[in-house]
Every structure is written in structure tokens, then in C-alpha cells.
Amino acid sequence: SGGTYSIDWGDGTVVHNVASGSIPKHHYNYSGGTYCPNLGYMVYQIRIYNATGNILTWKVENHGYTNNNQYHNILWAVFGTINITDYSNAFYKAGVYCRNLQSCTIPSFFYCNDTTNMFNNCNALAYVKLPESWGNVTNTSSMFFSCNALLSVTLPATWWGVTNTSNMFNSCSALLTVLLPESWRSVTNTSSMFNYCSALQSVKLPESWGNVTNTSSMFNNCSTLAYVTLPATWGSVTNVATMFNSCYSLAFIANLYNLGSETSETDMTDIFKYCEYLQGVITVGAKLKKLDIYGSVGKNNQLTGLRLTNASSTFTGTAAQVDCSYCNLGAAALNLLFGDLPTLAGKTIKITGCTGAATCDTTIATIKGWTVTN
Numbered sequence: 001s002g003g004t005y006s007i008d009w010g011d012g013t014v015v016h017n018v019a020s021g022s023i024p025k026h027h028y029n030y031s032g033g034t035y036c037p038n039l040g041y042m043v044y045q046i047r048i049y050n051a052t053g054n055i056l057t058w059k060v061e062n063h064g065y066t067n068n069n070q071y072h073n074i075l076w077a078v079f080g081t082i083n084i085t086d087y088s089n090a091f092y093k094a095g096v097y098c099r100n101l102q103s104c105t106i107p108s109f110f111y112c113n114d115t116t117n118m119f120n121n122c123n124a125l126a127y128v129k130l131p132e133s134w135g136n137v138t139n140t141s142s143m144f145f146s147c148n149a150l151l152s153v154t155l156p157a158t159w160w161g162v163t164n165t166s167n168m169f170n171s172c173s174a175l176l177t178v179l180l181p182e183s184w185r186s187v188t189n190t191s192s193m194f195n196y197c198s199a200l201q202s203v204k205l206p207e208s209w210g211n212v213t214n215t216s217s218m219f220n221n222c223s224t225l226a227y228v229t230l231p232a233t234w235g236s237v238t239n240v241a242t243m244f245n246s247c248y249s250l251a252f253i254a255n256l257y258n259l260g261s262e263t264s265e266t267d268m269t270d271i272f273k274y275c276e277y278l279q280g281v282i283t284v285g286a287k288l289k290k291l292d293i294y295g296s297v298g299k300n301n302q303l304t305g306l307r308l309t310n311a312s313s314t315f316t317g318t319a320a321q322v323d324c325s326y327c328n329l330g331a332a333a334l335n336l337l338f339g340d341l342p343t344l345a346g347k348t349i350k351i352t353g354c355t356g357a358a359t360c361d362t363t364i365a366t367i368k369g370w371t372v373t374n
Contacts (some may be wrong), residue, residue, distance in 0.1 A: 003053030010044030082109035092120030260286025281305030290317025295326035320350035331356030338364035
């Protein structure tokens, strides 16, 4: 917040009276540290101390010795100050990565409100325990982005002010499970939250997360995700595009009927694209803009029924407004689906590759103004 501090760079070099807001940097020679023979490199312990004012933020910066991507080899970090309010970009900045970070110790205090990008691209980080006392945090977007070694996280119940969790665990390919707090009642944006979490197998979303409006790409490419429990209260969601895209193992979704607004247009573009293991009958209650549930040649979606119950759907999205191609929908199931379509001019439903595509009664749809693509 002002004043100065000292830095011991760990190789015998100590600098005093470093001004707040400056970007200190140091060039190491291969000496003066502790040699780790099993790792093959020298380790230096850097100490920041003797501050004349409260330290409110700490983050990595470009060191200026190269214009290429920079990889700061920070192995561990221990924060002793209790006054930091902003941990955003603590170990990440565009073009600057701390991919070797293994451990981070943070004291309990009450002031932090932003953890955006805090551990972004910390590829060696396996486990994190976050302080319960950070009750003011509102934004956790990209907090653990591309933490490839992260296995589990305990999320504090006291972070009830969080509104944005977008990209929070994006590309955390080793993440097995996450317990989402019921107390996070203010969340509105979960877009790409678990994008490419390829080890994630099941998730239960809290009933209290009823204010969410954007779940686009939330589980995109979660290839081993088999079971999801959605809140029964997700009637505010309007953007669900690619939410389960390429979730090849997805077999069951609890409370799917309640996903999406019944009064505002809901975009379900590519929501179940290539979800080839999805089975049974799906019923959608949302007011639809576009709906895509389809497989590919030789990899049919196992869906046997699709019902649309909201007669006020406007289907203003791009054609085909309903795409259920390459699904195991028989003639009877397709006829029921055609019957659910509202009367609208210039809309298209695609049924290519469906089991009953050749024998269904397409006139049920065409007399309502729809074009049937077979």
C-alpha cells in the first residue's frame, strides 16, 4: 500500500528499500543456493521482509530477459502476511507460468476478495487447502486453470459471496472429485468450470445454486463423466450450449427436465453432441432457442425418446433448430417428437441416421411449418 521492503534473493544478495509498485528482478548465477542432486538443479530461498506498509498483493511478472514465454521455477511459496486482499494472477500472467509449483501455504485472514487465475497453469500442484476465513471472495474464475496434477480440492463453505466460477477447473485433467458447497448461493456463471476434466466421473450440484444463468461448456469434453445431479432449481439458466459436449460416458442426468428457463429463450446448441452413451427418454421443459442431441455415423446416441413440453418455444437459433440425428429414436418416438413441435414457419428438424427415420410420419412436423431433414 506504499512504503518499502527488503528482498533476500537467497544467493547472498540482499536488496533494501525496494519501492512499492516496482517490479524487482534478479539474475542468478549457478551458485549460492542449495544443490538438489536428485533433481539436477540449484534451489534458492527468496525472502521478502521488513515491509514498512501492509503488503496487499503479490504476483509474478515478466522479468524482461526474453520476449518468449517465461517459466518461473517457483517450487513452493509461504505467505506470512495477513493483509493481502488480491491473489489474482499470483502465479500466472499471460506468457508467465509457474508450472513447477508444488506447495503453497496461506495464512487465515479476512480480506482477500479476488482469486482469479491464482494457480493458473500450476501443472505440478496436486492438492490445495483454502482458508475458511476468506469470506469476501467473489470471483474464482480460472483459479486452477490447467492444473494438470490437481487431484482434489476442499472449497471453503464460507465463500458464500462467489458469483463467478467460470473456467475454475478448466483442463484439470487429473481431478477426480469436487464437493461443491451449498453455501455458495450467489453463483451465476459456471461456464467451462470443468471443461476438459477428463478424469471427473460424477458431480452433484447443490440445490442452492439457483441463481446460475450460464452453464455453457461446463462439462465440455469430460470424457469419463458418467453421472450428474443437477439442481431442481435451475430455471434461470438461459445459456446451456455445449454443456455436455463429447461426454462419451455420460449415462444419466438427474433433474434434467429443470435445466433451462421456462419463460426465457434457452440456448442448448450442441448440449449433448457425441454423448453416445446417453440412454432412455429425455424430457426437456425449457423454452428452447435451439436443441442439439446427436451422435455420428457408426456411433449412435443411445437415446430412445425425446420429448419437448414447452409449447412456447420460439426456436430462433440457426438451422437445424432441433438436431437429433444419429440417435436410436424409432418411428414412434420421432412421431411423438414431431407432435411436440410448436407451429412455426421456416424451422428445421434433422433426423438423419435415426433408427426410425425411414418409417416415421414426417407430415406431423411439416404441417406445422417445419422442414424435416432425413
